[in-house]
Amino acid sequence: MDFLETVKQRRSVRRYTSQVPDETLVNTILECARLAPSAVNLQPCHYHVGRSEDMRRKVQQSYDREWFATAPLYIVVCADTSVAWTRREDGRSHAAVDAAIAAEHICLAATALGLGTCWVCNFKPAVLSDALHLPPHVEPIAIIPVGYADADATRPQQRKPIGEMVTVW
Numbered sequence: 001m002d003f004l005e006t007v008k009q010r011r012s013v014r015r016y017t018s019q020v021p022d023e024t025l026v027n028t029i030l031e032c033a034r035l036a037p038s039a040v041n042l043q044p045c046h047y048h049v050g051r052s053e054d055m056r057r058k059v060q061q062s063y064d065r066e067w068f069a070t071a072p073l074y075i076v077v078c079a080d081t082s083v084a085w086t087r088r089e090d091g092r093s094h095a096a097v098d099a100a101i102a103a104e105h106i107c108l109a110a111t112a113l114g115l116g117t118c119w120v121c122n123f124k125p126a127v128l129s130d131a132l133h134l135p136p137h138v139e140p141i142a143i144i145p146v147g148y149a150d151a152d153a154t155r156p157q158q159r160k161p162i163g164e165m166v167t168v169w
């Protein structure tokens with residue numbers, strides 16, 4: 001799909017069919033995550049793919065929503081805060097920034113492949129970290145459910161007008 005068309009077509013999908021995406025599609029999505037840029041190219045991200053019944057259930061326990069449970073698989077984007085770049089000037093870690101870029105690569109790649117996704121950050125971090133056996137320095141940043149949309153995903157994107165978002169000096 002043309003890149004601009006992909007950006008326009010991406011929507012948060014909050015209901016999925018039971019069809020499990022082919023492994024080759026998932027691998028293509030993960031490759032797009034791997035190619036995401038990161039500060040100082042430190043590559044602090046790790047991707048946990050939850051596709052077994054057991055892991056799906058555990059991920060669902062961290063975000064208990066009916067629609068979320070319909071997803072056939074989840075990609076949990078994690079960032080190693082001991083690896084990520086920290087700006088010396090103010091001590092700001094860029095772990096979440098790197099993870100956010102990778103997560104959006106995942107969402108856009110999935111859209112281009114005809115799959116739906118949704119960013120999920122409102123999960124219980126302790127429950128998710130426990131399920132994935134994450135050490136304290138590795139943070140789960142986003143869960144991306146991936147699957148085929150089970151509803152009309154063509155609703156308009158509600159966004160502020162460009163003039164409210166851009167200042168040209």
Ligand SMILES: Cc1cc2nc3c(=O)[nH]c(=O)nc-3n(C[C@H](O)[C@H](O)[C@H](O)COP(=O)(O)O)c2cc1C
Nearest residue numbers: 010011012013014118119120121122123142157158
């Ligand atoms: C950082 C971030 C966190 C989000 N967390 C959630 C979430 O926990 N649950 C949810 O249903 N949607 C979540 N969303 C999806 C937003 O609600 C959605 O992107 C926004 O309403 C715009 O709709 P669209 O994605 O269809 O264009 C999140 C999006 C972002 C970027």
